[in-house]
Structure formats: structure tokens, C-alpha cells
Amino acid sequence: MSMAGSVxxxxxxAGADGVKTRRKITETTHSPIRRWVVxxxxxxxxxxxxxxxxxxxxxxxxxxxxxxxxxxxxxxxPPMRTSGFVAYATAVFAAALxxxxxxxxxxxxxxxxxxxxSLAGIPVGRGNWVIEISEDQFTATASGGTMGIxxxxxPGHGTGTAQGTVAGGQPIPTTYASTISNEKHVDxxxxxFAGGGVKDFTVDPPVGPHPDRIPVSDADRHNVxxxxxxxxxxxxxxxxxxxxEACGRKAAVFDGRMxxxxxxxxxxxxxxxxxxxxxxxxxxxxxxxxPISGYIPDRYAIKYLTALRDAEVWLAPISGTRVLxxxxxxxxxxxxxxxxxxxxxxxxxxxxxxxxxNVKIQ
Numbered sequence: 001m002s003m004a005g006s007v008x009x010x011x012x013x014a015g016a017d018g019v020k021t022r023r024k025i026t027e028t029t030h031s032p033i034r035r036w037v038v039x040x041x042x043x044x045x046x047x048x049x050x051x052x053x054x055x056x057x058x059x060x061x062x063x064x065x066x067x068x069x070x071x072x073x074x075x076x077x078p079p080m081r082t083s084g085f086v087a088y089a090t091a092v093f094a095a096a097l098x099x100x101x102x103x104x105x106x107x108x109x110x111x112x113x114x115x116x117x118s119l120a121g122i123p124v125g126r127g128n129w130v131i132e133i134s135e136d137q138f139t140a141t142a143s144g145g146t147m148g149i150x151x152x153x154x155p156g157h158g159t160g161t162a163q164g165t166v167a168g169g170q171p172i173p174t175t176y177a178s179t180i181s182n183e184k185h186v187d188x189x190x191x192x193f194a195g196g197g198v199k200d201f202t203v204d205p206p207v208g209p210h211p212d213r214i215p216v217s218d219a220d221r222h223n224v225x226x227x228x229x230x231x232x233x234x235x236x237x238x239x240x241x242x243x244x245e246a247c248g249r250k251a252a253v254f255d256g257r258m259x260x261x262x263x264x265x266x267x268x269x270x271x272x273x274x275x276x277x278x279x280x281x282x283x284x285x286x287x288x289x290x291p292i293s294g295y296i297p298d299r300y301a302i303k304y305l306t307a308l309r310d311a312e313v314w315l316a317p318i319s320g321t322r323v324l325x326x327x328x329x330x331x332x333x334x335x336x337x338x339x340x341x342x343x344x345x346x347x348x349x350x351x352x353x354x355x356x357x358n359v360k361i362q
Contacts, residue, residue: 108351109133109320113277114344117144120336127340131232133321134350138171139163140228156182162228164193169234169322172196176226189256197222203256207294216294220259224252230262233315233324241322242269246315247285258294262287267312272327277346282314282327308332316342320349 110132117125127144145157160178164171173193180187191201198221207213230253235241247266253259264285273279289305296302308331316327329340 108135109318109323109347109349111318111325111347112344113325113342113346115144115340115342117338117340119333119338122336129325131318131325133166133171133232133318133323136166137164138166138232140232142228156180160228162226164229169236171229171232171234171323173226173229176228178228191226191254191256193226197224198254201256207257210296212296212298214291214293214295214297216254216257216259220293221254224254224259227253227255231325235322235324237322241324242281242283242315242317244283246283246324259292260295261290261292263290264288264313270314272314272316272342274327274342274345276344278316278327278342280316282316283324284312284314287311287313304334316345317347319347 111130113129115127115129116123117127125144125146127142129140129142131140132138139161140163141159141161143157143159158178158180160176162173162176164173164175166172173191175193176189176191178187178189186204188202188204190203192199201221230251233246235243235246237245239245244266247264249264251262251264253262264287267284267286270282270284271280272282286309288311289308291297291302291306311331312329313326314328315324317324326340327342327345331338
């Protein structure tokens with residue numbers, strides 16, 4: 001049946017004429033009844049004259065889901081509405097995996113990962129992540145978008161890339177870029193790093209003026225990472241990197257608009273099995289948000305994130321390295337729990353350059 005056609009659904013409300021009842025709730029695919037049905041939910045039993053209220057509810061649900069999908073991988077614009085809040089919260093906590101500058105780790109590997117995203121148990125999107133780490137440089141590229149019926153109602157897509165060097169086993173960014181687009185807006189962030197801080201950056205649309213916003217100072221942009229690089233968790237030492245030591249750290253992150261700290265604490269160990277790729281232990285960390293600048297203190301999103309204690313990330317290793325990245329991420333939101341889950345997590349160890357050269361010569 002065409003997506004633009006009408007959908008008939010047998011009514012269960014009381015009525016003098018069953019046929020008449022079914023005819024009353026025959027709606028187009030753009031109706032609130034249709035939106036509830038496609039998400040596997042029972043539509044509200046209200047007269048058609050009140051459908052505008054439920055149309056608003058359904059539109060808000062799809063907007064939240066769309067922005068959650070994109071924000072799992074890509075940095076969003078500052079929170080304004082509930083949907084923007086969910087997007088921002090997701091990106092904030094996805095950036096929590098910063099390695100301390102005092103730690104070092106060898107790194108030679110590649111990861112190809114694919115993820116699905118759900119909100120309140122409803123599948124709403126998918127994304128992929130490719131990371132290349134060598135002895136002296138790294139690249140990380142991610143993309144995400146809405147899927148299935150949600151894409152028909154509220155399409156959204158985002159891409160992001162971070163590049164940099166590796167010194168003492170630690171990823172150090174040189175450039176970061178992200179683009180988020182939907183049917184009405186395009187959001188771009190570009191940053192250039194040098195000397196351990198942000199040398200130059202542009203955001204479009206720019207941050208609007210607000211008398212209560214805490215300004216971002218030049219000092220706030222020093223000794224920080226971008227959100228993408230911050231997800232590369234390099235664990236020092238010589239023991240198993242999938243251990244409690246992967247947690248218990250503090251991240252300093254600048255996303256182009258806001259400066260915030262993220263703290264993580266060890267919660268537990270789990271064992272996972274991807275549909276394709278990694279099978280084995282993961283370390284689960286709790287994530288806590290501390291705003292520094294670029295935010296408005298009275299905003300609901302800021303208050304909610306600051307008080308939140310239930311966000312967590314599950315970290316799995318990239319073969320051949322001591323770098324861990326998210327395998328699973330969960331975040332409570334006002335409309336249900338958002339979950340990012342890897343379905344493919346394929347990593348391959350890469351031999352050191354000298355070894356590779358010798359093999360080629362032989």
C-alpha cells in the first residue's frame with residue numbers, strides 16, 4: 001500500500017454502528033492515529049474533533065526521535081525544545097570518554113561499527129562509525145540518520161569527522177567538522193586545533209544573544225577536545241585495557257558552542273556478543289555532566305543533565321590497540337530511555353610500520 005494512501009483501522013470504541021465507527025477513524029498517513037499505529041502503540045480513544053492535540057503529541061515524539069538518532073553520532077545545536085534537549089543530552093554524554101593526558105597507550109587498529117538506535121523501545125535510526133588509528137595519526141568518521149517509517153515522517157541525517165595526531169598513545173585533534181540536516185535546517189560546526197586548544201572555529205547558525213548565557217572565554221577553549229576525539233578512550237599501562245581503569249576520569253570538551261566537563265565512574269563489567277564482530281567483556285561507566293560556559297543556567301535541559309545519574313556507556317576495545325570506544329550507550333530522557341547498540345563491531349589489528357615494511361620487502 002502506498003505510504004501516501006489512507007489507512008483503515010477497525011474501531012474499538014463503543015458506537016451504535018460498527019461500520020460507522022470504522023469510517024470515522026479512517027485517517028491518512030499524516031494523521032495522529034497513523035503515527036501511533038506505526039510505532040506499535042494503541043491510539044488514544046478520543047473523538048476526532050480533538051485530533052489536533054494528539055497530532056501535536058505525535059509530531060513531538062517523531063521530532064525527539066529524529067534528533068536523538070542524529071545526535072548519537074553528531075554534535076547538535078543548543079537545546080531549546082524537548083527534542084533539542086534530547087539531542088543535546090545524547091551528544092554531551094557520548095563525548096564522555098576522554099583519556100587523561102597523563103596516560104599513554106599504543107594504538108594500531110581499525111574499527112568498522114554499525115549501530116541501531118531506539119527511543120522508549122521504538123527503533124528510530126541507525127548509524128555507522130569508522131576509526132583508523134596508526135602510530136602517529138588517527139581519523140574518526142561517523143554518520144547517522146532516521147530509519148524506516150520515522151524517516152517518512154521526520155527525516156534527519158548527520159555526519160562528523162575528526163582528524164589528528166597520536167602522541168604518547170593519546171589522540172590529539174587537529175580538525176573537527178559536523179553537519180546536521182533535516183527538512184528545514186542545516187547546522188554546521190568546524191574547528192581547528194593547535195597547541196592543545198581551539199585555534200579557530202565557526203558555527204552556523206551562530207549562538208544567539210541571551211543576557212543570561214555564561215560566555216565562553218578564550219581560556220575555556222584551551223586544553224580541550226572536540227566531541228568526536230573525546231570518544232577515543234586510550235587506557236595506559238600494560239594490563240587488560242577492558243578494566244575499571246577505563247573509567248574514573250574527567251573530560252574537558254568544547255563543542256563549538258558550549259564548554260563542559262564530563263566525569264565517569266566505574267559501575268560494572270558485562271559480556272556482549274555483537275551480531276557481527278566483537279564477543280567478550282566490556283566495561284560499563286556512569287557519566288556525569290558539569291557545565292562550564294556557553295549555557296543558560298535556568299534552561300530545563302541544563303538542570304536535567306546536571307542532576308542526571310543514570311546515563312551509562314559500555315566500552316569495547318579496538319583490536320591491536322589500548323583504545324576503547326562505545327559499544328552501547330543509554331540515556332534517560334523525558335520521553336523514555338534512548339539506547340545506542342552496536343550490531344556490528346569489527347576491529348582489525350594493524351602491524352607496526354616497520355613490521356609491515358619488512359613483510360613487503362620479503
